[in-house]
Amino acid sequence: MAVSTDKSISTPGVLLTGASSQIGIFAIPKLVGAGFRVFAVSRKGKPPGYPDYKQVQWLNEASAMDLCQDCEYLLSAGPLNLAKKFLVAVDRLKTAIVFSSSSVETKQRSNDPVERQQVFDMLGLESDLQSRAENTGKKLLILRPTLIYGCGLDTNISRLASWVRRFGFIPVNGKATGLRQPVHADDLAQVAVAALHFKGVLPHTLSLGGGETLSYSDMAMRIFAAMEKPVRLVRLPEWLFISLLRFACRLRLISGVNPEMVKRQNANLVMDDKAARDLLDYDPRPFVPTVADFSLPALQNE
Ligand SMILES: NC(=O)c1ccc[n+]([C@@H]2O[C@H](COP(=O)([O-])OP(=O)(O)OC[C@H]3O[C@@H](n4cnc5c(N)ncnc54)[C@H](OP(=O)(O)O)[C@@H]3O)[C@@H](O)[C@H]2O)c1
16 A cells, blocks of 8 residues: 555655664654655664654565555665665655665775675675666665764774773774774764755765774774773784684674774775765764764654
C-alpha cells in the first residue's frame, strides 16, 4: 500500500536508510525541520531514548518497501547494498544522496586482503548505483566522508575514547604523524540535507573531510582533553605495536583492529572537500570533541 494521504501530497517523503546510524540520528531532526516526512528504515527500530517525532515513522525494510513507493527522496546513511535495494525497487525516487566512504580511495592499496575486498565491493556498489541512476533518470550523489564521530556509535574515535576512559593511555605507532580529518556526523547530516534540496547539477561524488587536518597524535591528544584526562600517549615502535596487537587478537582481547591500521597512523589520509564547500556551503567544525560527542545527543521532540 503506497502512502497517499492529502498530507503526503504537500509534504515530501524521504526514505532514510541506516536511520539508527550516527549520521541517521543527526539527520532526522534536520529532515523534519526541512519539512520532510521521514520513513526511517531500521531493523532494530527507534534507538532507546531517541525522541518521538510525529513526522517520523520507523519501519523495517519490508514495510518501507511496501509503504514508500511514493517517496521521491532517498538518504542513505547505512550500507550501500541497502541503498541499492531501494533505488531499484522504488520507481518514483528522483533524488538519492548516498553515504559511502573515503576508504574507497585511501585503502585501495592496503596490504590487508579483507580491506582490499571491502573497497572493491564498495566501488562495485557505487558503480551499480551510478548506472542504475543514470538509466532511470534519477539524481544521485555519493558522499565519501573521512573518519566519522559524533555520538559514540563509531568504531574509531569513540573506541579511542573508551580506551582512554578504561586504561588512561593510548598506544600509538612512533610519532603517528599521519594526517587525519575527523568529521562530526551532525555536519555530514547537514550537508546531506543541503544536497537533497540542491536544484543544480551535482557531481557524481563529493569527498567530505572534517574542519581541521591534524596528525593522528594530535587527534588522540584531543580525545584525552575531551575526556578530561591527562594526555598519555605511549609511543611504541611499529614492530612492537603490531606484535602486541597480534598477541591481543589471538587471545581475543581485541577485535576490529589490524596491523594495516597501525601502519596507517603514519600515513596521510586527507581528502579535498573544496567542491562540497563551494557547492553546498559545507562548513564542518574543527576537531574539538567533548564528552557529549561520545553518547547519543539530547535532541528535542518537535
Ligand atoms: N564509520 C565511519 O567512520 C565511516 C567513515 C566513512 C564512511 N562511512 C560510511 O558511512 C555509512 C554509515 O556508516 P556507519 O559506520 O555510520 O554505519 P553502518 O555500520 O554502515 O550501519 C548503519 C546502520 O545501518 C543498519 N545496518 C547495518 N548493516 C545492515 C544490514 N546488513 N542490513 C540492513 N541494515 C543494516 C544498522 O541499523 P539497524 O541495525 O537499526 O538496521 C546500522 O545502525 C556507510 O556507508 C559507511 O561506509 C563510515
